[in-house]
Amino acid sequence: MTSSSAIRELKEKLATTTALTVLTGAGISADSGVPTFRGAEGLWNNFRPEELASPEAFARNPHLVWEWYNWRRELLATKKPNPAHLTLVELERRVDNFWLITQNVDDLHPSAGTQRLSEIHGNIWKVRCTQCGQVTVNRDVPIAILPECSTCRGLLRPHIVWFGESLDPEDLQKSFEALRTCEVLLIIGTSGVVYPAASFGPVAKDHGAFVAELNLDPTPRSDLVDVAIQGRAKDLVPQLIS
Numbered sequence: 001m002t003s004s005s006a007i008r009e010l011k012e013k014l015a016t017t018t019a020l021t022v023l024t025g026a027g028i029s030a031d032s033g034v035p036t037f038r039g040a041e042g043l044w045n046n047f048r049p050e051e052l053a054s055p056e057a058f059a060r061n062p063h064l065v066w067e068w069y070n071w072r073r074e075l076l077a078t079k080k081p082n083p084a085h086l087t088l089v090e091l092e093r094r095v096d097n098f099w100l101i102t103q104n105v106d107d108l109h110p111s112a113g114t115q116r117l118s119e120i121h122g123n124i125w126k127v128r129c130t131q132c133g134q135v136t137v138n139r140d141v142p143i144a145i146l147p148e149c150s151t152c153r154g155l156l157r158p159h160i161v162w163f164g165e166s167l168d169p170e171d172l173q174k175s176f177e178a179l180r181t182c183e184v185l186l187i188i189g190t191s192g193v194v195y196p197a198a199s200f201g202p203v204a205k206d207h208g209a210f211v212a213e214l215n216l217d218p219t220p221r222s223d224l225v226d227v228a229i230q231g232r233a234k235d236l237v238p239q240l241i242s
């Protein structure tokens, strides 16, 4: 199937569906200038996740971990949603049962205007107290190192799901409900190697959904979906409603 006939088929499905779920990864924000994690320019080529994005790393050296998050906060503070994020806002407006599941912590979906979403890996502008567990929004750039909880003076950590940590059970429940009940699942810009998000396509497919992957390159999951379309998210996604 050519990419234009795949886009046409997907566009027709989207024009009539009443239940759409979308799963996004770092690739949708790449067109906003946010680095991805894997691939030639990926963050994990230059940084070691086990030294920066794990509870053990934070226990060992919270200063280093906060410095890295400060670097990312400075970078993300300058980034804006791109046409792919904005198109998903329009799809949310058009489709009755819409749910967006994002692995991105960059806040670009909410800042575009998406309302019905689960940020399953957290949000870079939220912090959580390691003592009392309170989650608050903190947009300081840079954030003071080491930041303290205003309620109990405990050490604050990023409200991000790190390697080795579990996802929030409510987010998981909502995500699986959206995967089991959707007619169409759009998977945009994720390498599909990090679980549980890597299992989301098969879950929706097992429940009868039409599954489409939009990615710059083929992924290990491309053969398992109904249509796999290659290109930049900012170019492909707007074509789905034009």
Ligand code: OAD
Residues within 6 Å of the ligand: 024, 025, 026, 027, 028, 030, 031, 036, 037, 038, 039, 042, 053, 103, 104, 105, 121, 160, 161, 162, 163, 188, 189, 190, 191, 192, 193, 194, 214, 215, 216, 217, 219, 231, 232, 233, 234
């Ligand atoms: P990855 O960096 O693993 O994958 C990004 C995907 O986006 C790749 O498949 C690219 O081909 C694709 N891509 C790049 N540019 C694109 C563009 N302009 N348009 C469309 N696709 C493009 O990112 P994720 O799959 O999101 O976890 O990574 C999953 C998780 O691993 C992240 O949430 C992060 C990381 O460790 C946490 O931070 C907890």
